[in-house]
Amino acid sequence: MQNLPLNGIRIIDFGQMWAGPHLTQWLACMGAEVIKIETMLRLDFMRMVGIPPGIERGNVNAGTAFMSLNFGKKSVTLNMNQPKARELVKQLIQKSDVVTENFGGPVLDRWGLSYDELRKIKPDIIVYAGSGYGRSGPHRERPAYAEIVEAFDGSTYLNGYPGSNPFTVGVSPWTDATQAMHGAFAVTAAIYHRNNTGEGQYIDAAMIEGSINFLGEMVMAYNMNGVTGERMGNRDRVMAPHGCYRCQGDDEWVAIAVSSEDEWQAFCKAIGSPEWTRREEFSTRIGRWNNQDELDALITEWTQERHQYEIMELLQKAGVAAGASLNVKDLVDDPQLKARKFFVNMQHPVGGELTLPGLPWRPADDTTPSYSPAPLLGEYNYSVFGELLGFTREEVDRLTTEEVIK
Amino acid sequence: MKDGALKGLKVLEFGEFISAPYCGKLLADLGAEVIKLEKPGLGDSARSWGPFPDNIPHLEKSGLFLFLNTNKLGITLDVHLKTGKDVFYRLVEWADVLIESYPPSEIEKLGLDYANLSRLNPSLVMTSISPFGQTGPYRDYRGSDLISSHMSGEAFGNPAEGVDNLERYSPLKGPMHAADFMTGLTAAVSTMPEVLFLQTNGIGRHIDISAQEALASVSRQELAFCMCEGLCPTRELGRKRRGGILYPCKDGFVCLWIGPHWDKMVEMMEKPDWTQLEMFQTPMARAEHVEEFDRLVSLWTMEYTSEEIDKSAIVHGVPCSPVRSVKYVVADNQLAYRDYFVEIDHPVAGVQKYPGAPYKLSATPWQIRRPAPLLGEHNTEVYCQMLGCSPADLVQMRQAEVI
Incomplete structure (x- = not known):
């Protein structure tokens, strides 16, 4: 086994869609053990997005969007409506370093898994809550998607050609990526602090607040001179051509x-x-x-x-x-990306032989990120509950029959 | 004042404009001790970029520089001179982390490459940022925000709506310096785990960040669709979209995400007759008739101002935002409630309002300890108090234009 920097860190991940999963994908590729808590009752939508030809629609293990966002994780399925499932999660969290989630509201609180509850069972736990607008204030439960956030933060207004209407930012979904990565940074910084002091903490991350940082220059220009900027296409404020x-x-x-x-x-x-x-x-x-x-x-x-x-x-x-x-299809043939092996091949039990983009984390020595394929739904039920909580296969089967594991 | 999460971490920042400084800012704003090294004379090129108050250029008043360099100590040093290089080596011995963004061949020529520096400080974490990475046929090619936007596929897929005239509308880079910021953020995310590895194992490593890859990684979903599904976006059609459409209204545009929120949307529009038509009853059917669908939604949105629609969307729970200029961003209630914008007093630029914390950490809050440094502001502190140079050495270095 390689010496990856986050070996030994265990994360309980309730993340879904894009920003949450991409955050923990970074940490998984860097060696953390990420246990993704899912449920068959409410699937991570990305599991069904981008199904390759020849595989039936609705196959929960075939979404290539999901595959590109969940490298190296372990999926377990729990029906959190059942008190027993919440109990099992608490036991997992007791053995973990970090909990991450990006629900549309305080769902963990409703399950009795608020930060205050969790720190009672694991005093140095780090809890990351990602959301569109933050977990306080008038918009704390307002639903957000990347395109909405980009309209909100000023990106869309500035995205376009000279004299044109504003357009939606092309890369999808831009602010989910900024959110995921600011989040991965904050979580690792919190681990550094915990390692030094033994103190855990709660991280409240709003997509809008990270993404406005990228537009810092725009904010400074407005506050200094009252200017709102304009759409410039590919042009620059100073350079030409x-x-x-x-x-x-x-x-x-x-x-x-x-x-x-x-x-x-x-x-x-x-x-x-x-x-x-x-x-x-x-x-x-x-x-x-x-x-x-x-x-x-x-x-x-x-x-x-x-x-x-x-x-x-x-x-x-x-x-x-x-x-x-370059168009996305041209990237695979780009001599530079090819020479640097940016794309990685992996064998997925449902998707088959896959070529997917790696991460831009590049140790210059021969350390390679831990690229293993995204997990099947519930693939790790036996191993996680067995190895971490000591359940036999029969016990896991019984919990499945009781619909605690679902 | 509480300690920051990264208190005790020693960082040397040797890079300019946006990517390396944004990486350094993320570290500094969480409490790392970041020493920023600038070239004597004009310093970091962001100092000359602006925006400037009343548009009057001044090295100490550039908005971009002030924003990107909060909480850092600033020193000047010319690493091209022998004495300068020796001082640089001593700083590397001091540092846990070095962040640099100079062209790979230039760093080698100066003898400041990892192979050399790690002999002085074997546990050094060094993060190198370059347009295309430290290896490969393009390693010495030049780049910029524009180039990385285009070489990564980001620009080819922009705008998401597609364009109706391919000759008139070229692929489009993202707003402001989004690509440079993404590169800096990638560097920060890639550096932190190595800092943890250093903390627990005492081992440092060299990290090689390519701006092209940093940006290409963001298109990972489109890349997956393309390589696994054979689905490649064209510029006419833009990318495949499931929501987040811009609709015109009385005073501009609103972005609405209808998708699974159709029932709420129908309520919000007060159930116009067309919403009951068979052709709009399922997501599949709406997608099939998307042009007609969008036209009918627009007829409704055009009756209202963006603020009216936004208010109604809040009541009905429909994801929505007006397409806002910075004027409305700065005055936003949600951001005000969360004390997002912060006022920082700078000895030359005065009090300005800055974007604030990208995340709220309960035990170790993001905070401003000092404004961006003046050019060479901390030369005495760093060279004399930290490295033990005498005042006479400092005078000599100044005369030789080393600092």
């Missing part, structure tokens, strides 16, 4: 960012110093910025004769930042 340019192939594009006078000179040389590059209005950064529409049209004349990777390599060799604009 700075954009995404049409290439030769079908809907093929390349991004180019020229950030200094040296880079502008290098750029002109790399594209063969056409006559227009010497024009007066393009001789200064401000001139180029003020005449961007024309500049971009002239650059496009050059880019549309070439392919994206060809342009990227040519400009990069000249010291100019450029990159192919």
Whole structure:
């Protein structure tokens, strides 16, 4: 077994959908033992999202969305309506370091598993509660999804082309990712504190509060000068040229960012110093910025004769930042991602041979993250209740018949 | 004042603009002792970025810099000079963690690569941030927020609605510097477990963060659909959507997530006749007639202001938000209730309101202990009190433009 940094940390995870599962996926890949508490009565919706061809709809183990968000976890099923199930969870929590959840409201409190209750049975427990708007205030139980949060936090307002309407942020779901990752950071920081002092704590994380951090510059500009910003497409407040340019192939594009006078000179040389590059209005950064529409049209004349990777390599060799604009299907073939083995292969009992994106956590030595496939629903009932709580197979079977395990 | 969760953790930050500083900020705001190293003269490029009060550029008043560098100590050092490098080595001996974001080949040329530094401090945790990573054919390629947005697939899928004119509308990067922030956050999440490993085992490691991968990882769901289901979004159609649609209203747009909330939505619209039509009775049927569906919902939303719709959505329990500019974000009641925005007094920039805690930790609260440092503000404190240089050494270093 490898020495992964979170070996020995055990997490009881009630997370579902995207943000909760992605948070604990990070920690699982880093070596934590993550026990995902599920129930057949109310499935994690992601279990049915993205079912590959040839597998029946509604197969609870076939959702590729779920598979991409739950590497390395153990799934157990418990019917939390039953007092006995709550008792079992408490016993698991007693043997754990962290509890995570992202329910739409104080569901754990209703189950008698509030932080105050949990610290009675495990004084140094760390409880993470993730939610859209936070667990206090007028919106504390308001339902949230990433797109709603992005409209709320100001991202959508700024997402678009110059003069266009606002658009929904493309990557789905952006603020679930920011929430998951701020959460993983906060949980590991809390473990550091616990290791030093023996003290656990409660973490209340609001999606909106993490995501506004990403827009800190916008908040500062408003508070300083009362400006609300505008949609800028691929353009920059200072640099020009700075954009995404049409290439030769079908809907093929390349991004180019020229950030200094040296880079502008290098750029002109790399594209063969056409006559227009010497024009007066393009001789200064401000001139180029003020005449961007024309500049971009002239650059496009050059880019549309070439392919994206060809342009990227040519400009990069000249010291100019450029990159192919890739669709998800192109990423698998990108030479850089390939060389770094960003994609991982795994054998899933239902999904078969899968290729899925790894995590960007990259130890530079030969340590590799623990990539094992997402668990089947209830796959670890025997082993978790057996190994951690000492139940025999017969006892687990009886709990299943009694619908405690369900 | 309570101690932060990361009290006692010693961090050296050697990087500029957004990604490395955001990583450093996350650590510093939870109590780590972060020493930020800047080049003499202009310092971190974020100091020149702004926004500036009244749009007057000033190295100590850039909003981006002030926000990203709270709770850090600031020193200046020119690592290109021999003396500067020696001082850097001593700082590395002091540090538990080094965060850097210089091009891989430049770091090697300067002799500040992990192989070298780990000889001085064998248990060093070093996190290197670069556009494409420390290995692979593009390791020395240049990047930026724009480039990582496009090279990761993030931009190709933006906007989510798709576009009606492929030639006119190119793939679109996300708002502000979202990609740079995501890279910094990825670095922080990847660094913390190594800090725990150091804490429990005394072993440090080198972490290699690629901005391209940090961003590509966020598209993991689309990547899964594409590789396992053979479903690839086109720019005309945008990505497959189940909710979170923008609808026009009297004064802008609202985002509504109808999905499983259809019954509540019907109540909210006061049951117009069309909602009873057979063609809208199941999620599948609504998806099949999505254009007609969205048109009919728009007819309703256009009768109201975004605030009216938002209020009604709260009553009916429909997930909703107006598409808000920062003006409304800053004035928001929920955020005010949770004391999200914080006022910080800075000796040159004065009192400004900043975004606050991304999470509330009950025992070790996120807190502001000091504003962003002035350029070289803590040179004396760090070089003399910490490293034991004499005042004369400091004068000499200043004259030689090492600091």
